[in-house]
Amino acid sequence: MRKVAATFSVLVSLDRSVAAPLHRQIYEAFVAKIADGILRRGQQLPSTRALAAELSISRIPVLNAYSQLIAEGYFETCSGIGTFVARELPQSSSPRVYANGSPSKSASTPALLSKFCSRESMAGAAPWLYGFGAFSAARVTLEQFPSRIWSKLIAHHASVISDSDPRFTDPMGLRPLREVIATYLKSTRAVKCDAEQIMLVDGRHQALTVTSQVLFDRGSPVWVEEPGCPAARQVFTMAGCDLVAVPLDNEGICVARGAELCERPRAAYVTPSHQFPMGVTMTVARRQQLLDWAHRLGSWIIEDDWGCEFRYEGMPVASLQGLDTNARVIYIGTFGRNLFPSLRLAYVVIPRDLVKYFVAARQSLDLYPASLFQAVLTDFIQEGHFGRHIRRMRRIYGQQREALREGLKDEFRPPLEVSAGEAGTHVVAFLPNGIADRELSLQAARQKLWLAPLSSCYLGNPRQGFILGFGSASSSDLKAALSELRRLVRGTRGSGSSHEESLPELHQLLSCNGPVRVLG
Numbered sequence: 001m002r003k004v005a006a007t008f009s010v011l012v013s014l015d016r017s018v019a020a021p022l023h024r025q026i027y028e029a030f031v032a033k034i035a036d037g038i039l040r041r042g043q044q045l046p047s048t049r050a051l052a053a054e055l056s057i058s059r060i061p062v063l064n065a066y067s068q069l070i071a072e073g074y075f076e077t078c079s080g081i082g083t084f085v086a087r088e089l090p091q092s093s094s095p096r097v098y099a100n101g102s103p104s105k106s107a108s109t110p111a112l113l114s115k116f117c118s119r120e121s122m123a124g125a126a127p128w129l130y131g132f133g134a135f136s137a138a139r140v141t142l143e144q145f146p147s148r149i150w151s152k153l154i155a156h157h158a159s160v161i162s163d164s165d166p167r168f169t170d171p172m173g174l175r176p177l178r179e180v181i182a183t184y185l186k187s188t189r190a191v192k193c194d195a196e197q198i199m200l201v202d203g204r205h206q207a208l209t210v211t212s213q214v215l216f217d218r219g220s221p222v223w224v225e226e227p228g229c230p231a232a233r234q235v236f237t238m239a240g241c242d243l244v245a246v247p248l249d250n251e252g253i254c255v256a257r258g259a260e261l262c263e264r265p266r267a268a269y270v271t272p273s274h275q276f277p278m279g280v281t282m283t284v285a286r287r288q289q290l291l292d293w294a295h296r297l298g299s300w301i302i303e304d305d306w307g308c309e310f311r312y313e314g315m316p317v318a319s320l321q322g323l324d325t326n327a328r329v330i331y332i333g334t335f336g337r338n339l340f341p342s343l344r345l346a347y348v349v350i351p352r353d354l355v356k357y358f359v360a361a362r363q364s365l366d367l368y369p370a371s372l373f374q375a376v377l378t379d380f381i382q383e384g385h386f387g388r389h390i391r392r393m394r395r396i397y398g399q400q401r402e403a404l405r406e407g408l409k410d411e412f413r414p415p416l417e418v419s420a421g422e423a424g425t426h427v428v429a430f431l432p433n434g435i436a437d438r439e440l441s442l443q444a445a446r447q448k449l450w451l452a453p454l455s456s457c458y459l460g461n462p463r464q465g466f467i468l469g470f471g472s473a474s475s476s477d478l479k480a481a482l483s484e485l486r487r488l489v490r491g492t493r494g495s496g497s498s499h500e501e502s503l504p505e506l507h508q509l510l511s512c513n514g515p516v517r518v519l520g
Contacts, residue, residue: 011038014055021203021342022057026065034074034085045075045083058142061342063151067158068372134481137426137452139472142340144392149385150376157375168371171362172355173200173347177378181333181347184381189308190322191331193349199358200369203344204304207332208232212239213361214354215267215300215330223258223268227457229276232269232304241266245459248275252282255289267300272320274307277428277457277467279421287320294328301329307424309338309390312398314422327351335377337425338390345373397425403475404468407482412489425471428454431464435492441466443492449484 012029014022033039045051048066052059066083069075076086161168168174178195185191201207216222218240224233226245236243244265246258253270268290272282282290294301303320321331334346350358362368380386401420408429409415417430431437437453444451452469455462466485470478 012051012055014057021344022061023064023068023342024344026051026055026062027068030065030069031074034089039085041085041087041089043085045085047082058340058342060142060145060147060150060340063154064342064373067154068370071158071161071372133448133450134473134477135452135466135468135470135485136450136472137467137469138337138341139469140337140340140393140425141396141472144389144396145340146385146389150380153376153379154372157372157379161372161375168374169368171359171368172196172198173369174371174374174378177374177381178347180378180381185319185331185333185349189305189333190318191349192322192324193331197350197352197355199348199350199355199362200374201346201348201362202366202369203336204332204334204346205231205235206365207334207346207348208235208302208304209239210358210361210365211302211330211332211348212236212241213364214357216241220266221262221264223253223262223265223270224459225253225270225275226459227277227454227462228269228459229271229304229306230456233459236269243459248278248280250280251286252280253286253290255286255293259293264297265299267302268294269302269304270320271304271306273305273317274311274421274423276304276306276424277426277454278419279424279426279428281314281317281422282320284317284323287317287323291320291324291326291328295326299328302332303329304332307337308333310394310397310425311423312394312401321349327353330354338393339386343373343377345369345377397471400470400473400475400478401425401427404470404478404482407479411482411486426467426469429466429468430454431466431489435464435489437464437466440488440492444485444488447484447488449481449488451485 011033012026014025016022018025020028030039046054048059048062052062055062066075070077070083073086073088073090075083077083172178175195177200178198181198182191182193182195185193199210201210212235216236216239220239220241221244222236222241223244223246224236226247228245233243244258244262246261246268247254252272252275253268258265258268270282270290272287274281290301293299301320301324305319308316308319319331321329328351330351331349332346333349336343336345348358377386404427405418405420408418408427416432419428419430421427431440437451437455441451441453452467454465454467457467473481
């Protein structure tokens with residue numbers, strides 16, 4: 001079987017530099033090979049375990065892809081023997097026939113690209129975004145995830161699900177899951193909503209994309225936190241927005257300063273529960289000030305409730321949406337950071353008057369979300385597995401957070417300035433003057449150490465530092481990684497190298513170009 005898996009790993013090519021989740025890439029690769037006649041009816045396929053090993057990935061994305069392929073009729077299983085290409089394939093997957101017996105090659109033509117794709121920021125992928133290791137900021141550990149329970153739920157729903165069922169073609173998503181989410185948000189985040197206001201989407205990026213389609217025109221001014229989330233800024237930039245970088249203080253985004261920079265923005269994008277990247281929790285007074293501002297001007301607030309489940313200090317603060325009495329807040333949450341990122345399932349809580357517009361925008365993108373994982377997640381939450389997993393991971397992440405903070409104190413003399421916040425799965429460590437974080441990040445990547453540079457989160461003059469994730473490594477792994485980080489920082493201090501003199505590829509990575517107003 002290993003020989004078969006090795007053959008299929010050539011056919012299934014994964015690209016970690018794109019937004020598409022791994023399970024979707026695997027699914028699309030198999031569908032394409034069936035359509036092209038490369039995979040034949042009745043042909044045996046590798047086991048999920050063997051293919052995952054050959055692709056050097058977790059088994060979960062392979063399980064998810066196989067389950068979807070079985071549900072849609074591309075694969076079939078034979079108990080005790082294995083998985084095969086179905087003998088009766090869906091109508092749309094018949095092998096393609098080409099006039100000359102092979103796919104036609106496109107003519108050599110000039111690349112006509114948008115300005116966005118032509119920018120230097122698209123020239124190469126930032127390695128720290130896709131590496132998996134001790135400091136990976138966007139990763140979580142899967143060792144504690146109840147994979148066996150999840151797999152059983154997938155197997156059950158894959159055997160009974162039907163795309164002809166009208167429940168699965170609702171552009172808002174599967175109603176039972178929306179009802180479960182509404183109950184969960186009311187009890188944990190004080191969000192005021194019902195199932196009719198919740199739209200299920202394929203990850204945070206799609207949540208922000210749909211929201212942008214509804215709210216913004218080209219040139220619409222949008223407040224963003226400074227520093228803030230590069231991924232969100234990229235979505236707004238692609239929508240043609242005029243970004244206004246509003247500074248933070250220890251209470252959150254500075255509303256008064258924002259009003260000086262841009263008096264009437266269309267919206268403000270904020271992460272009040274655990275500001276990314278600095279970890280600040282927006283105070284109740286600042287939340288009320290922001291809500292009053294939005295009501296007075298008729299502007300919108302996009303609340304990205306980042307990292308709220310993993311809180312280690314202080315009392316939880318109600319969501320902005322829960323404090324809102326004028327329906328000005330659009331609330332975004334995700335399951336990917338709580339369970340596993342490749343799940344790609346998020347949700348938007350929409351003011352009632354905007355629901356019909358969100359439905360229209362959603363249907364212009366992909367009609368409705370994938371149904372299988374919605375059904376699986378519904379049972380996963382209702383049976384209590386989600387709550388138990390969150391409680392278990394909060395304890396584990398709390399221990400890893402403390403190990404990282406103590407390790408930073410032990411390894412660095414004088415100690416680095418650290419911003420840990422009260423929640424989330426990362427801390428920020430600031431570098432001494434004269435050290436460029438992006439240069440050091442690229443050096444570290446060559447050692448398989450993934451350091452996300454803090455400077456990538458700024459639109460204006462950046463501070464230098466690292467966003468150090470602790471969600472994907474053990475305490476011993478963190479200790480070893482800290483020793484390597486200390487060695488790199490000391491080596492950079494001694495070399496006297498400057499940011500401008502070193503590594504020209506730095507200027508291709510994570511630069512935020514576009515219609516940006518960096519004021520004040």
